[in-house]
Amino acid sequence: MRSNPRAKRSEKKERLCACPYCDANLPKPFPFCKACGKEIRFCKSCGQVLSAEARVCPGCGAQAG
Numbered sequence: 001m002r003s004n005p006r007a008k009r010s011e012k013k014e015r016l017c018a019c020p021y022c023d024a025n026l027p028k029p030f031p032f033c034k035a036c037g038k039e040i041r042f043c044k045s046c047g048q049v050l051s052a053e054a055r056v057c058p059g060c061g062a063q064a065g
Helices: 005-012
Strands: 016-018 025-027
């Protein structure tokens, strides 16, 4: 009997995010970009990537800390 390849792919699927500076794909949450070396900030409420200038999360509206 064959196993379901889709099920295996979904188990191995990592949560990725794009670096807001260089667009490199990174595992989430990662404190800095492996490609460009810049610090990456995440919203403490919803986990969305925040730009360096963000004062409010564009995803949920929470204050960026």
